[in-house]
Amino acid sequence: MLGLALRTLRSRLSGFVGAFVALLCAAAMVTACGILLDTGLRGTVPPQRYAGTPIIVAGDQEVHWTTSKDKGDGEVKEKTKSKPLTERAWIPADLAAKVAAVPGVAAVRTEVTFPATVIGAPGDGESWGHGFESAPLTPYALATGAEPKTGEVVLDAHSGAKTGDTVRVLTADGVGEYKVSGITATALDGQSSVFFSTDEAARLARAGQLTAIGVVPAPGTDTGALADAVRAALTGTPGKVYTGDDRGRLEFVDADAARVKLISMGGAIGGSALLVAILVVVGTFALSMQQRHREIALLRAIGATPRQMRSLIGREALLVGATAAPLGALAGIGLGVWLGSRFRDLGVLPEALDLVISPFPPIVAALATLLAAFVAARVSARGVIRVRPTEALSESGSAAPRVGVARILAGLLAVAGGVVLLIVLSGLRTEPAAGPVTFLTAIVWVVALSLLGPLLARAVAFLLTPVLSVLLRAGGYLAAKTARAQARRMASVITPLGLLVGMTATILFVPTTMGDAAADDLRAGTLASYTVAGHVPSSTAEAIRAVPGVTAATESLTTTVRVGQDKYRAQGLSAQNLTLTVDPGVVDGSFSLDGDHAAISSLAADQRGLSVGDKFTVTMGDGVHVELTVSAIYSRHLGFGDLLLPYPVVAAHVDTPLASTVLVSGTADAAALRAAAGPGLAVLNGAETADARDAAASANAEVQLIAMGLIIAFAAIAAVNTLAMATADRARELALLRLIGTTRRQVLLMLRTETAVAVVLAAIVGTGIALATLTAFASGMTGAARPGFELGTYAVIVGGAAALAWIATVLPGRVALRRQ
Amino acid sequence: MSTTVAAPPAVRLESVTKTYGKGANAVRALRSVSVDIPRGSFTAVMGPSGSGKSTFLHCAAGLDHPTSGSVRLGDTELAGMSETALTKLRRTRVGFVFQSFNLVPALTVTENVTLPFRLAGQKADKEWTAEVLRRVGLEQRAGHRPSELSGGQQQRVAVARALVTRPEVVFGDEPTGALDTVTAKEILNLLRATVDAMGQTVVMVTHDPVAASYADTVLFLADGDIVEAMSSPTADKVAERMTHLGAWS
């Protein structure tokens, strides 16, 4: 059987090219996504700042909670869940003495970390200030000069400064002038360090708190044992012991968030790719099965059992898969590296997190692809069992087989699944949940299309026959008639085209749906006439408030917090004259952020069961719990986030306690504001603010597009594939038409009309799928059933699909006609 | 006194009916056909188009299930057999020559001929395969692909494949229908020779009175019934009978 499979494969290569290409692409995409996933799961972040210290004591960078589930039989199952914090956790300074007292500890070096940027210095990474006492943690040694005294700083080797220079340094305290007392011998990649005197550092950081304590072991002490001893000494305190690569994770807090994102994105894209691959390969196999109808009937007649036929087809598929999968997996490594570098450019993959390239993703991808090929062959071989051996004897070739009951049932099941997913989707209100479900919904609908396609094609062709015959005479008549008799072939062409239109529209319009809704919120809710953007210290905000004509200047700072176990986007806003700059659309209560007052979106209020006047506890980004009171409930959460908190509360619990924007209302003009803001800050009017926001949004959309673009490319390849295959196979039919007196032009007109019918049908169905999916997505996420369809982009999608279809039909058609 | 039990005929059909479709669209392709095909005979089946010849052949050869009645191949009752059992039976006990599209394009002549063995998971008898190929005059072409052969040669490969398993009956549905007269004669002589020299049983559906004249017996079908069995047919006699049946009026 294997020999026979190999033989048929070799002689019918053209019939398998489609499946081969599809499987190759699938293997490559799954490998690339696997590399992202693997990086998310196992990527290590080597320590930089703490590289010179084997044991670091710092705060717990995770929040934990236990969920208990009553399993019915009285037994209660407890499960502890941990999620990474989004900001650095601080620890009390008195822990240092506790750690120093542990036997085997030679010395402890305490560290504080706060934003400190030398204005005008080179380097594009982040810049952090520390006390000079923590320099040995890396270790940093002085190349020239001396350690800093009050009013002095030591800069790193990349700073470009010289000992004796005077520099201006921006900290949360404002801009200060310092003298450079020394330069270190080394510097770190992607981050700059500014060392202050210990007193100055303590003043600029959080009072009485540390970000880390470095443990210097006494000579001859075993590090592992010492780490255990320190851990034991710290039980019951917020201090945690970090060694090895864990020190890196401690240093790069955002790497953990990036990891989670890589895992979810890699999984979603890889999974979609595999589903689309199965769909496409089933399509191409089914088509090649149709083309081999008579051969299969002959084999059945001379003694091949249905089982043998199924295994023959299964083996052919495995052979195709076995060639395509390793090649694709290999190419996928390159694709993964490319994706990684694009993601790094876009900031999704942090500098510190190295791409993990191991043999696992390609191996798993190759196996998954092989499995997909086998499943696809099994599914398409179902039709083979129905091939009657007597068909080998009949001269007329294969008559259109009836659409099987099982197929109709499966199709209806897919429709039911699609409807259920639409309902589920319209109830999902958070992006991580809605994202994958959106794509799954679209795919399930395409599956339904592929199953019920023949019925659809037949019905449409039946309706179209009179119209086309009148409009296009013989060519149109033939096109409509063949479409009806060859409903299956028509369907096999409509499916990949519908997939192309439907998936592309869904992928492209998810971000616009969200973006449009968020922009609407912001447009309606922003009362300020100017926005000052950059890192704005409080002193500068005060200076802006003092500009004549300014009625309100609201400092704003965003962070991520948790209420209970749910994660929310939160914004800190300064309370003074707040209602002159921001209108979040209050639906209940009165909007105030004074003292412990906070406002909450109606979505979050629903989820947490909160109403005006309720007290609730927020876990800030650094893990500290803060108790606040609900002053108002508002509706514009897409533009403003789910929580509006007092600015000082947010500033006290983030790594960078500087306002990212200041919203300014009043009659002051831009020049006056610019003068007050000083250099390094942008003053934007309403339109410029919107543009800046659009730019940020489109950068975010680009990440989606790069990843999902692979699926679009895949769908396009599949469509071209199937169309070319379907046309090339019709050489005999076209020759016959020519023989009985059909002109070349009429034949080409027929092909073009068929393609046009297919494209129009696919566009209608694909658009329907995208519209339904996006409407459900929009009503869940934005509360309004308004999908963000952009007509220009949409025209490009349909036009592109039509162009691809035209090329893939008419070119092979011309070739087939010339060959006679 | 010794009693000789008569050997059963190669094929026996008893009251076989075949109806396609249901209700108002039902077509009765065979209406109660009973016939014996003796061993070692060459039988031609004739009749107007649509009279049920192909259907008769399909039912007799186990390619299709009759609606009712009994079909016996030697001692084996085919009615009620499962699809897989029928398939296995076709592999070794029946040979087929179709009008066209007889061969798997991917395989060489030898591979096509030995395909039934391969499907049965058996080793092909090399000597016998070579002998069959020699008899059909294709020993020089054993390694060629079907696309490299003429239509007549392709039909001879099909005959070789039909003979190679030493089947009880070889069935042909217009095996010469797509050939010119000279090539058709070669194939008919070949079939005649297998009956005479090897004692093979052959049943052949044909439209051509000349082809039918090679047979020992001609069965005439009309409207799904056998209306006559003619022995020692000649082309003229067959043509006259056919005209009578309204085939060529």
Ligand SMILES: Nc1ncnc2c1ncn2[C@@H]1O[C@H](COP(=O)(O)OP(=O)(O)OP(=O)(O)O)[C@@H](O)[C@H]1O
């Ligand atoms: N699969 C089928 N479904 C429905 N009707 C069929 C089918 N196959 C054959 N028939 C009908 O059964 C009758 C007998 O058909 P059959 O093919 O046996 O005729 P035939 O004698 O071989 O004709 P021809 O000489 O044209 O080949 C015809 O009326 C035909 O229309």
Ligand SMILES: [Mg+2]
């Ligand atoms: Mg016939």
